[in-house]
Amino acid sequence: MANMAPSPDAKPLTLALAGFGTVGSGLGHLLEENADQIRRRSGRSIRIKHILVRNLLKARQYAIPEGAMITRDPETLTDDPEVDVLVELIGGIEDAHDLVDRALDHDKHVVTANKALLAEAGDDLFLKAEQRNLILRYEASVAGAVPIVQALKESLAGNRIISLMGILNGTSNYILSEMTTAGIEFADALQQAQRLGYAEADPTLDIDGHDAAHKLALLIRLAFGVNYPCRSIFVRGIRDIASLDISFAREFNYRIKLIGQVREVRDESGVPHLEAGVFPALVQDTFLLARVGGAYNAVRLDANASGPMFFHGRGAGALPTAGAVLADILAIARGERPNNTGYVNGELPMASIVPSEEWRSRYYVRLTVQDKPGTLRDLAGCMAAEDVSVASMIQKSQIRNLSEGASGVPLVFMTHETSARAMANALMRMSDGGLLEEPAVFHRVL
C-alpha cells in the first residue's frame, strides 16, 4: 500500500533543542506523553538529540528527555549532520539570530517561537530558508496555542483579508481583566500579575505593547503579504489606563482591551493602504473579543469570502506553546513542503502605510472641567471647530457620585467617527483655552 506519510519504520526525526525553560521542557514532556499520537499522526518517532542550556546544573520543571545530551555550545546543535530540525526557544534577538542563521547554513529546518526575532530580523532568515528550500515555521510565536499562523497561511489562502484585530498579549489582558473584575488600579493589578507569574519582573515589553506589535508585524506579513516594519506600527500600552475609565466604559457597555489591529483602507482610486497599531480600545460587550479573559489570546478577522472569523485559546504557558511548536515539528516529520511566508516569492513588498494621525475611529473621551456656566458651550465650540461630534454622553448624575473631592467634574462622552488628528486638535484647543483641569483621557472605540 502506498503511504500518505513516511512509513512507521521511517527513521526518527532528530531535533536539536535550543533552550530548556518552560516551553522547551514542556516540549520534552509532550513528546513522551503523546508519543503514540505522534507516531500515528506522522508515522515517525521524534527524538531530541541535543539540548542547549545556559546552566548545566539548573533544576528544571521536567527532566531532560532520555537520550538527549545537554551542552552549552550552540555549534553542537547546528553542525551535527544527524540533526534534522533546530528548535529555537532561547528568545531574544542576537544570539537567536546567529543560531537560526547557522542552522539554515547547515541545512536544518527551523521551528521557533521567537516573535521578536522574526519581527525584527525575519526578512533575511525567510529569504535564506527559501533559497535553501528549508522549512522555517513559527506557529507558537503568535497567540500561543491559537493556530492563527496556519489559518492565515493556508486556511484563508483563497481569501483577501480586510482587517484583523486581536488580543495578542496575555499579560496585558490579564491586568486589564483584573482591573475590570476586581476594580483595582493598574499598579496593583501588575503587582498581582507578577506575583502569579503572569508578568515578568521587567514587564515593559508586555505592558507597553511592544510584544503585541512584534506579533502584529508577523500577522500583517501573513495576512497581506507585505513588509510592515515593526517601528512603523503605532504603539500605545496600558500603563495609563485608569480603573475609572474602565468603569465609565462599562456604563456604555464596553470593555477596555489592549488591541493589535491592522486594516486595509482604499483611497479614492481604489489603491489599498494599511493602518496598523497596538493600543487600548473600547470593545463592545457583545463582541466575542470583549469576552476574552485572563491570560487568553484571540484573533478576529474579516476576509472577503469567509466573512468574520474568531479564534480563541491560551496565549502562553509551557504546554500550550509546546503544543504549537510540536505541530510545526510534525509538519516537518510528515514531509510537508516549505510554505514559510505563505507567498511564493518570500521577498515581500513594503506596505503602503497610512500615518496614524489619519486613522478614523470613534473615541471615548473623559475630560475634567470646571463646573461653571459656559464650559459645555466652549468645549462644544472646540470640537465643532475640528468637526468632531458627540454621539453619546454619560449622565451627569451618574458622574457626580464619582467625583467627590476632585477639583473639577468629569465629563465623559463618545464621539462619532473622526480622525486622530481632529481629535487631538480639538483636545488641544480645549487645553489652550484653559478649559481642562487635568489632561484629557481618550481611547479609540472599536
Place this chain on the structure above:
Amino acid sequence: MANMAPSPDAKPLTLALAGFGTVGSGLGHLLEENADQIRRRSGRSIRIKHILVRNLLKARQYAIPEGAMITRDPETLTDDPEVDVLVELIGGIEDAHDLVDRALDHDKHVVTANKALLAEAGDDLFLKAEQRNLILRYEASVAGAVPIVQALKESLAGNRIISLMGILNGTSNYILSEMTTAGIEFADALQQAQRLGYAEADPTLDIDGHDAAHKLALLIRLAFGVNYPCRSIFVRGIRDIASLDISFAREFNYRIKLIGQVREVRDESGVPHLEAGVFPALVQDTFLLARVGGAYNAVRLDANASGPMFFHGRGAGALPTAGAVLADILAIARGERPNNTGYVNGELPMASIVPSEEWRSRYYVRLTVQDKPGTLRDLAGCMAAEDVSVASMIQKSQIRNLSEGASGVPLVFMTHETSARAMANALMRMSDGGLLEEPAVFHRVL
C-alpha cells in the same frame, strides 16, 4: 533562487467542477475576484475546465467562468486526463460517491464539501485515496468557513483531544436564536428561516440533528483517529423545544443550543471510551458557545497540551463555503502531500462507544404537576430513589405568572450530575405515580 512552491509560470491547475449551485458559482466568482492573491499564494493560476450541471439552461447567481465548458455527463469530468482536481459540490450520497470514486480511479485529487458522503461512505474513499497517493480534502464539509478540519489534522496534531463540542448546524442555530431573541415558537421561527433561505423546504436533516451528526462523525475521526459510525451517534433535534423552556433557561442564565459533542471518558483501568451525540443543551451565558448567534457555527475543544480553544465563523453561504473549498484547492496547487485523515494509517480502528444511557450530565427539568400538598414530596421521592438530586430551582412566584390557564403548575429545576438512565427512570417513576399532568421536558446542561 530555489522555490518554495511551483514557480509562477508552472502550468495552471485544472479543475473539474461538479455542481454549479451557490457554492460552485461562488467558487467561480472567487477564482476571478481573488486571482492575484491566488497566484501570489500558490504560484499557479487555477482554471475550471468542466462544470457538471443538471440543467444546461438554468439562470445562475454568477456567470459560467470564461473558458469553462458545461456538461451533463459526469465522465467528461472524471476521465479527462487534463483535469488535476475534481471538486464535488453536487451533494447527496449515491451519485456523489460514484463520481468521487471514479475520479480517484482516474488519479484525480478530490475536494468535496459533502459531509453526508464522507460520514456515510468515507471509509472506502479515504482508503482508495491513500492507496493511490491522492489528496482528498473536505475543509468545507464541517462548519463552513471555520478551518476546523485543518486545525484538528495539523495544528493540534501534537495534542490528545479530550473533548469537542460545537454548534454545527446554522439552520438550527438560527431558529433557536430567533426563538430566544424574538420569543417566538419553533414553528414560526422555522417558517421565518425558510422564508429567508436559511432553511430548506424539507428541513428534516437540519432540525432533526442528522446534518450535525454527519459533521460530528467527521470531527471524531479527525480528533480521535477512530471510526464512530454515524448511526451510533445519539441524535435528538430541536423540534420539541418550547419557547417557554428557552425563557426558563434564561432565568438560570443559560441559552439552549443544538450541540454536537464528543468526549473521552476513561474507565477504572484508564482505557479511553467515547461518547458522542447531537442534542439541544443548556449552555451557560458566559460561555463563548452561548454567544454564537444566527447562522454562525463554532467549535470548542479541549486538548491535553493546548487547553481549551474556540473557533467561530460563518457556517454556510456561497462565499464562505467556496473560500474553504478554495483553500483545499490551493493546498493541492502548492504540491502538499496527502494527509487526508490526519493519520498515517487511514484504516482507523472502531471507537469504543459508551451507551448514551450511561452518559453523565446535569439536567434541566420542567414538570407540569398538580398544585396540591404532597406533590413535591412525592416527586422528591422518585428522584431520591434514582439518586438524582436537585441543584437549583426557579422561584415559584416567577413561574405562576407563566402558568395562567394551564391545567397544572410548572416546576422547573436543575439537577446535579447524574446518568441519563437515572434521569429517565426518575421521570418514569413520576409518570407511573400519576404525578405529571404533561410529559416531562428535560435537556442536558453543558
